Amino acid sequence: MATDWLDLPAPPALPGLFARAAVRRGTGGKALPELGVRSPVSVDPGHLERYRAVCGFTDKGLLPATYPHILAFPLQMRLLTDPRFPFPLLGLVHLENRIRVLRPLGGLGPFIASVAVERLQPHEKGATFSLITRLEDQLGLVWEGDSRILFRGLRLPGQPAPRASEESLPLEQLDQWRAPADIGRRYARVAGDYNPIHLSAVSARLFGFPRAIAHGLWNKARCLAALESRLPAASYEVEVRFQKPVLLPGEVTLLASAPAPEGQLALRGSKDVPHMAGSWRPSS
CATH class of the missing domain: 3.10.129.10 (Hotdog Thioesterase)
Known part of the structure; x- marks a missing residue:
C-alpha cells in the first residue's frame, strides 16, 4: 500500500519531540504504520562547518556522506514519536547503518528529506525494523540511509534471517x-x-x-x-x-x-x- 505522507513546511522543532519521547511508555501494536514524514531542508554553512570539525571531515566542496542523517534527524524524531508508531523511542537500539551515495552531494539545497519505516522482522533479542531516510534534489534521489533498529519489547513468530x-x-x-x-x-x-x-x-x-x-x-x-x-x-x-x-x-x-x-x-x-x-x- 502507498505511504501516507505527512508533508511539513520545515523540519519540526526538537524540544517538543524529546518531551513526547520522554513520556511515551508501552507498546501500541505489532505492526509498523504506513506513514512517512517529509520536508524541504537546506544546509546552513556554519552548521556544516561545525559538523565537519566535530567529525574530522575536511572541506572538499561536498557534504560529508553522513550529513544527510543530520538534516533529516528532526523528521526521524517526528516519525518515531508519532502516536501511530507503536514502539517507545527510549530503549530503541541502533544495530546497523547503511548509506548509499548515488550522486555527488554538492550544493546546499534546497533538498527534500523523507523518512519512513519498513521491514519489521523477528530478531533473537526482540524485533527489528528499518528506518529509511532519503534525500532528493531536483534531479531525484541523491542519497539514501537505512538504519536497522532493535526493539526488545516485541516477539514475532519465525526465525531471524541468517546473516x-x-x-x-x-x-x-x-x-x-x-x-x-x-x-x-x-x-x-x-x-x-x-x-x-x-x-x-x-x-x-x-x-x-x-x-x-x-x-x-x-x-x-x-x-x-x-x-x-x-x-x-x-x-x-x-x-x-x-x-x-x-x-x-x-x-x-x-x-x-x-x-x-x-x-x-x-x-x-x-x-x-x-x-x-x-x-x-x-x-x-
Missing part, C-alpha cells in the same frame, strides 16, 4: 584517535541527538552504562572522515554493524583493507575490543 557470510579481508591500522569525555555533548549540539546515554556518566548510568558512550553515527562519521581518500565522490555505499559501545573517554583504532572499489573496516578499542565493523562497495 550473509562475507570473506574477511586483511586489515591494517589506518588511523587512531581519542574519543574525549565531552564528544557526546559536542556531537549532540550539531546532530540534535541528546540521548542521555551520550551526555554524561550520571545520565548514562540511569540506562545501565558505567560511563557515557559515543554516538554510533559519530563513530561512523569519524571513520568515513579517515577513509575519505579511499572513497569515491558518488556511486558507493557503506554499511556498518555497531558492536560494543565506545565508553568515554576512550582510545580507538581504525583498521581498513587495502584501497580498492570494495573494502572492509573495523573500529576497535583497547585489548582489541570490537566497536564497529563494516564494508564499502559500489552502490547497486
Whole structure:
C-alpha cells in the first residue's frame, strides 16, 4: 500500500519531540504504520562547518556522506514519536547503518528529506525494523540511509534471517584517535541527538552504562572522515554493524583493507575490543 505522507513546511522543532519521547511508555501494536514524514531542508554553512570539525571531515566542496542523517534527524524524531508508531523511542537500539551515495552531494539545497519505516522482522533479542531516510534534489534521489533498529519489547513468530557470510579481508591500522569525555555533548549540539546515554556518566548510568558512550553515527562519521581518500565522490555505499559501545573517554583504532572499489573496516578499542565493523562497495 502507498505511504501516507505527512508533508511539513520545515523540519519540526526538537524540544517538543524529546518531551513526547520522554513520556511515551508501552507498546501500541505489532505492526509498523504506513506513514512517512517529509520536508524541504537546506544546509546552513556554519552548521556544516561545525559538523565537519566535530567529525574530522575536511572541506572538499561536498557534504560529508553522513550529513544527510543530520538534516533529516528532526523528521526521524517526528516519525518515531508519532502516536501511530507503536514502539517507545527510549530503549530503541541502533544495530546497523547503511548509506548509499548515488550522486555527488554538492550544493546546499534546497533538498527534500523523507523518512519512513519498513521491514519489521523477528530478531533473537526482540524485533527489528528499518528506518529509511532519503534525500532528493531536483534531479531525484541523491542519497539514501537505512538504519536497522532493535526493539526488545516485541516477539514475532519465525526465525531471524541468517546473516550473509562475507570473506574477511586483511586489515591494517589506518588511523587512531581519542574519543574525549565531552564528544557526546559536542556531537549532540550539531546532530540534535541528546540521548542521555551520550551526555554524561550520571545520565548514562540511569540506562545501565558505567560511563557515557559515543554516538554510533559519530563513530561512523569519524571513520568515513579517515577513509575519505579511499572513497569515491558518488556511486558507493557503506554499511556498518555497531558492536560494543565506545565508553568515554576512550582510545580507538581504525583498521581498513587495502584501497580498492570494495573494502572492509573495523573500529576497535583497547585489548582489541570490537566497536564497529563494516564494508564499502559500489552502490547497486
